[in-house]
Amino acid sequence: MTRHSEHVGMNRTGIQMSPVDSKAMQEMDPSMAGIDDGDESALAEMRNDYIANADSLGSIPLPGTLKGAVSMTVQALKGDSPQILLDKLGERLAFERTGTRLYDALITKCEVMLDGDISMTIDDLEHIRADEARHFMLISDAIESLGGDPTSQTPSADLAGVESMGLVQVLNDPRTSIAQSLHAIMTAELSDKAGWETLVALADEHDLTDMVDEFTNALNQEREHLALVQTWYEEAIGLTYGDVELDGGDIDSQQESISAE
Secondary structure (H helix, E strand, O other): OOOOOOOOOOOOOOHHHOHHHHHHHHOOOHHHOOOOOOOOHHHHHHHHHHHHHOOOOOOOOOOOOHHHHHHHHHHHHOOOOHHHHHHHHHHHHHHHHHHHHHHHHHHHHHHHHOOOOOOOOHHHHHHHHHHHHHHHHHHHHHHHHOOOOOOOOOHHHHHHHHHOHHHHHHHHOOOOOHHHHHHHHHHHHHHHHHHHHHHHHHHHHOOOHHHHHHHHHHHHHHHHHHHHHHHHHHHHOOOOOOOOOOOOOOHHHHHHHHHHO
């Protein structure tokens, strides 16, 4: 059942399905000759005008507490850029929230469709889902420790929300197979891994030792998630098992081995 939608059928989306109509579509009206020659300068000029006059995507919220204002001022005087760190923390917070929902959707789909063709189990997914939820709380606490408000939406958080809309749609679409859903999850995990790498670097730049350690642990867990999801995806599309294999469904043992490297 995991590959129920990967079949050959009457797909009418290609131009080859109607040679006569496709030829007519490609014929140019003689009265249009010389007008539509691929020159998109007018369209580009209009876009340039919109870009030049557009507002920014958002702004970094001012600290809502005296502690936060003092902390931001001190870091700014040191030459740091606390607003960038807060923006990226907001981005990760938004993405971890989405990641939790993605796994919720995948678990729901697998409860109906998973039939043992791949090594992934519901318990595996629930474990990763719990990791994503913990990462959300970790970031929320980090924002609060800097005097920020985790309920505020930063520009990068807004961006992450828009970027992930397609992934949410894929997972919530009842027509998508487990393989297709895992492809979307793999895209999310690739982005998640890169995001945590950025946070570790920013925390280190601001001499936030505790955050560096906590974020590094989260990064190692995300690396594990990515390796597992990639293996499950390869299995789902019929490839041989990848390098990562579950030892009796125990993800914890693999996470410990990765953390020790």
